[in-house]
Amino acid sequence: GNSVTQMEGPVTLSEEAFLTINCTYTATGYPSLFWYVQYPGEGLQLLLKATKADDKGSNKGFEATYRKETTSFHLEKGSVQVSDSAVYFCALLLGGSNYKLTFGKGTLLTVNP
Amino acid sequence: GAGVSQSPSNKVTEKGKDVELRCDPISGHTALYWYRQRLGQGLEFLIYFQGNSAPDKSGLPSDRFSAERTGESVSTLTIQRTQQEDSAVYLCASSSSGGANEKLFFGSGTQLSVL
Numbered sequence: 001g002n003s004v005t006q007m008e009g010p011v012t013l014s015e016e017a018f019l020t021i022n023c024t025y026t027a028t029g030y031p032s033l034f035w036y037v038q039y040p041g042e043g044l045q046l047l048l049k050a051t052k053a054d055d056k057g058s059n060k061g062f063e064a065t066y067r068k069e070t071t072s073f074h075l076e077k078g079s080v081q082v083s084d085s086a087v088y089f090c091a092l093l094l095g096g097s098n099y100k101l102t103f104g105k106g107t108l109l110t111v112n113p
Numbered sequence: 114g115a116g117v118s119q120s121p122s123n124k125v126t127e128k129g130k131d132v133e134l135r136c137d138p139i140s141g142h143t144a145l146y147w148y149r150q151r152l153g154q155g156l157e158f159l160i161y162f163q164g165n166s167a168p169d170k171s172g173l174p175s176d177r178f179s180a181e182r183t184g185e186s187v188s189t190l191t192i193q194r195t196q197q198e199d200s201a202v203y204l205c206a207s208s209s210s211g212g213a214n215e216k217l218f219f220g221s222g223t224q225l226s227v228l
Contacts, residue, residue: 004155036219043117043219044204089156097169098208098215099146103155 006104021075023090031092033073117220134190138207151201
């Protein structure tokens with residue numbers, strides 16, 4: 001079956017530190033890959049996505065590259081801010097629907113000033 | 114409305130009681146989805162509505178779980194005879210028309226605790 005494994009948290013960083021949250025996947029096919037973010041008290045929001053191998057998704061300074069050879073989609077940011085503190089979810093989507101996402105368990109990021 | 118709204122934000126209930134969770138999608142969105150996240154797990158798909166019909170109920174875990182939607186508006190997820198393993202965050206999402214490439218807009222969820 002399909003699955004997503006992401007780095008367990010919590011992750012605590014100082015402001016301006018480099019961030020990597022690892023995500024690997026298993027899928028029977030060629031999925032689209034996503035990172036969602038949930039800020040405190042808010043709903044999940046799409047952060048970025050990539051739909052095919054070697055695509056790079058980017059948004060708000062975050063980047064992730066779809067690596068088919070390593071079945072990975074690691075999230076990176078060069079310099080985190082306190083406002084980036086949130087839970088980050090990696091997810092994949094296969095097939096013709098837009099909703100049968102397979103999510104990872106989430107990684108809590110806390111950025112201290 | 115401006116976003117997907119869910120109520121209540123927190124619900125504590127006793128084992129064996131029934132609970133109803135409510136979702137107000139973004140106005141005009143015909144597609145609505147329910148997910149749940151149990152502690153330490155990823156999100157699990159429960160059910161998908163297109164208008165007031167549910168073409169995909171494949172994620173409902175048992176017959177204690179049901180959902181309905183009135184027109185293209187509010188949806189209610191009902192859990193009968195709650196069990197402790199039902200404790201989770203229940204998330205609702207909506208999208209414009211359910212197309213394959215559409216973005217999902219999520220609510221902030223209902224935290225259900227079954228004692």
